[in-house]
Amino acid sequence: MIKCPNCGGVLNYNVKEKQVKCEHCGSSFDPKEKIAPTKKAGESNDLEGKVYTCSQCGASLMNFDETAITFCSYCGSQAMIESKMMVQTKPDYIIPFSKTKEECIEIFKRKVNKSLFVPNYMKSDLVLQKFRGIYMPYCIYKLSYSGPKKEKGSKYSHRSGDYQYYDDYTIEFDVDAKYEGLSYDLSSKLYDRYSRAIPFDDKEKEEFNPNYLLGFYADTKDVSGDIYLNEAIITAVDDYSDKLLSMKEVRKYGCSSGYIDFKDVEQKVGMYPLYFLAIRSKDQKNVNYAIVNGQTGELVTELPVSYSKYIVASLIIAAIIFVLINSGLVLNPKEVCAIASGFAIIGLIINIIQNGKLKNRETHADDKGIKSVKKDKDKIKRFSAVTFLILVLAVVIPLVVLASGLVRDIYYYASALISLGLLLITFYGLLKKHNELLSTKLPQLEKRGGDESE
Ligand SMILES: [Zn+2]
Numbered sequence: 001m002i003k004c005p006n007c008g009g010v011l012n013y014n015v016k017e018k019q020v021k022c023e024h025c026g027s028s029f030d031p032k033e034k035i036a037p038t039k040k041a042g043e044s045n046d047l048e049g050k051v052y053t054c055s056q057c058g059a060s061l062m063n064f065d066e067t068a069i070t071f072c073s074y075c076g077s078q079a080m081i082e083s084k085m086m087v088q089t090k091p092d093y094i095i096p097f098s099k100t101k102e103e104c105i106e107i108f109k110r111k112v113n114k115s116l117f118v119p120n121y122m123k124s125d126l127v128l129q130k131f132r133g134i135y136m137p138y139c140i141y142k143l144s145y146s147g148p149k150k151e152k153g154s155k156y157s158h159r160s161g162d163y164q165y166y167d168d169y170t171i172e173f174d175v176d177a178k179y180e181g182l183s184y185d186l187s188s189k190l191y192d193r194y195s196r197a198i199p200f201d202d203k204e205k206e207e208f209n210p211n212y213l214l215g216f217y218a219d220t221k222d223v224s225g226d227i228y229l230n231e232a233i234i235t236a237v238d239d240y241s242d243k244l245l246s247m248k249e250v251r252k253y254g255c256s257s258g259y260i261d262f263k264d265v266e267q268k269v270g271m272y273p274l275y276f277l278a279i280r281s282k283d284q285k286n287v288n289y290a291i292v293n294g295q296t297g298e299l300v301t302e303l304p305v306s307y308s309k310y311i312v313a314s315l316i317i318a319a320i321i322f323v324l325i326n327s328g329l330v331l332n333p334k335e336v337c338a339i340a341s342g343f344a345i346i347g348l349i350i351n352i353i354q355n356g357k358l359k360n361r362e363t364h365a366d367d368k369g370i371k372s373v374k375k376d377k378d379k380i381k382r383f384s385a386v387t388f389l390i391l392v393l394a395v396v397i398p399l400v401v402l403a404s405g406l407v408r409d410i411y412y413y414a415s416a417l418i419s420l421g422l423l424l425i426t427f428y429g430l431l432k433k434h435n436e437l438l439s440t441k442l443p444q445l446e447k448r449g450g451d452e453s454e
């Protein structure tokens with residue numbers, strides 16, 4: 001633990017001033033200098049901190065001063081269990097925070113205020129104050145190849161009778177390829193879909209320095225960097241191949257694919273800065289995440305739709321349509337019937353798409369990190385057979401009436417009304433699924449109970 005050398009007080013890294021400051025006596029220090037002689041922090045090969053484990057979701061957070069971690073940034077729970085000092089291998093690199101917490105809250109507020117259907121509780125200052133600066137372990141790959149390479153090419157030459165003749169070429173060249181900054185987060189708690197959305201500028205990374213951690217949390221890594229190696233290689237090989245095939249000299253000889261076997265693979269660990277906020281839903285069953293990149297200020301969040309706001313908006317739209325129809329836009333009963341059936345078909349398609357997404361989410365098909373540590377699946381109830389049946393009825397009923405060639409208008413209007421009514425019933429379910437898709441179900445919460453409010 002690094003303490004103030006003048007008074008023994010708690011030190012924090014001040015993002016705005018780019019200085020390490022003492023909370024007690026106000027001294028400030030250059031983070032690039034060694035601050036405290038107490039422990040040879042800069043020289044040792046270890047990173048020492050206190051680990052707190054969340055008894056609800058299992059997340060482990062580290063901090064580096066005497067203050068306690070009072071709530072879990074991943075689920076909002078206050079059931080944090082302090083464990084002993086933990087010694088980790090020192091990371092290789094760090095990107096210091098360059099956005100302050102206030103800037104981060106501003107960025108989030110700007111986004112939320114633009115979104116019409118966001119529930120009010122997501123805008124409360126009490127909630128927003130819980131944004132926490134967390135250093136996330138990232139695995140950084142450097143792939144390089146330098147040396148001679150050969151590729152094969154084949155080109156049409158001429159035709160003779162039934163035969164086509166091709167000339168084969170061997171293209172020899174020298175390659176000097178270097179891929180840096182292919183980075184992947186090493187915490188299974190941070191979903192890949194979030195980390196991919198707010199990438200870091202790898203060029204600004206510095207040699208690891210524990211002074212930047214002061215006043216922030218750090219996540220502990222629970223995913224091996226090896227699982228992303230393949231992805232990094234594929235990314236680099238694809239790019240290499242694109243570049244190679246875009247060269248005139250190479251295309252001229254009919255080369256159609258390029259492959260490179262990166263012999264030099266360097267794997268390093270860096271601590272990258274994120275502001276993290278878990279917002280619990282009103283019923284305390286789900287959390288929505290808001291994550292701001294502490295270097296670039298980019299935000300990723302998935303905002304749920306407020307049911308009450310949605311209903312109000314729908315009523316307003318319905319009123320506008322009603323007025324329009326009354327003011328002369330006259331549809332004949334058959335058209336009304338066809339339109340109703342058309343709406344139901346759209347409803348059916350949306351439901352099927354949503355269902356596919358929920359299935360992916362359930363199996364974490366898009367996230368190597370989680371898949372590597374998580375064996376049990378999140379149980380998300382999917383689109384039921386009943387919903388499917390209701391929607392099929394909503395499509396079919398107006399079509400049957402249309403086909404029957406009934407004379408009285410009332411049948412057409414009635415079937416359109418029934419169809420739209422059925423569609424509305426499924427819409428509530430759809431909205432619920434939409435919100436589920438954008439949030440993460442809290443584990444064990446039903447058993448333990450928990451409260452985000454202080
Ligand atoms: Zn001091």
Ligand SMILES: [Zn+2]
Nearest residue numbers: 054057072075
């Ligand atoms: Zn937790």
